Amino acid sequence: MPSQPDFEVGGEGAVFEARPFTTNCECLVEKGEHALVGVSVGNGYFSQYRIAQLLDWTGRRFASVDVLYADLHVESAFRASGMDPEHAARRTHRALRDVRRRIRRAVESAGDVPARVRTVALSEIAEFPGYRTAARRIDREIEQNPLLRAACEDHVRHVLGPAEDPEGARFRAGMDYLRAELPFLLSSPEVLDVASSVCCYHVLMPVLPRLRGEASCFHPRQGHLVLRPLRPDGTYEDAEVS
Template sequence: MFRASPFTPSCGLLVERGDHALIGISAGNGYFSQQRLAQLLTWTGHRFTAVDLLYADLHLDTMYLASGDDGAHAARRTARALRDVRRRVRRAVEAASDVPARVRVLALSETVDLPGYRSALERVDRRIGEDPRVRRACEEHVRRVVGGGVAAPDARFAAGMSYLRAELPFLLSTPEVLSVPSSVCCYHELLPLLVELGGDTSCLHPGQGHLVLQPR
């Protein structure tokens, strides 16, 4: 079903360990169809003890505003995107109901008050402020993802940084956020942030892995 490529050998060991998998879902990303999500759940649900599907529901309106939408249009686009992703996730979970893993659906907004999320975010902010290499990696990640647009590039960049900052505790320290022994973040391509870090995983939690799952 998928070609699995761990980011590092240590990530491969965490996949074999199979404690927890995180499937991050971007609202509005056509890759995450209902069928694809069901396939991801089936693949991870037979290899990990627990699986969380996390969809980003923060800063979408800011991204739309920075792309040139007015307030009302940005609000409508945000509501439509979130309604659509929730429907696809719900139906995918129903379609993969026979997997042995414990499956849970989380909105990013539901996690920001968790003690583990807050502590991870504080550490991330400190690293970005003190380590030029980490700050540069985050900035280049946003530039790759955001691209051009109608509005001022500075507005899009700032919105992209806010979006990335909200996700960083999960990208770098899911075990701390969700209180699991180890976790593997599953995505269909290697995240630009990891590419920009150049293989230096010093800012990753020891139990944090990354796995690229590409459809065969």
């Protein structure tokens, strides 16, 4: 991540260090028009308590908040890891049921935040015209731009391990999952039809620094904010990329 001063986290008792990816991202956070909170299915970091904390933090700083969970390509990822189809289907059903329940309860327990809060599944938004337009453009760019394709492949290696076979099923599933997320990472204002949007996650997604200089990849009002959870003693809590 580029060197940036810590963004003002808020009042006493705040539980996150907030760090914008770029100075443009910092400006978009200050505008506070829209936040996108990504919740990864199967990542234990996203407990009901943690999601409620994220909603409380973003809900007091942004006019509207979308909580997004990716329900596409989950079963194919399980199958690519070696599960038989029946086991993968059961595991997917449980994982999605659990993440929906945690999000629903977190929204209920987050308290009275000023923002408009909405929960959306990737499968729902994949039908939005803005998503389809952004996905087609990004897919075309991946095929034509070696830098973007290499950045995506390196991201998948970071998540799965550097020795992962790029021709293997797990690697292909990882690429499919990332490509489904890229419209949000690079163009969420277009996807969600908002003036500007800040993606909030607990780590900087590995693909983003590789693309920082590629202005054509990013919507001009696309922001990214790393929200790192802090323990009471001020140290960071560990969290995985997923």
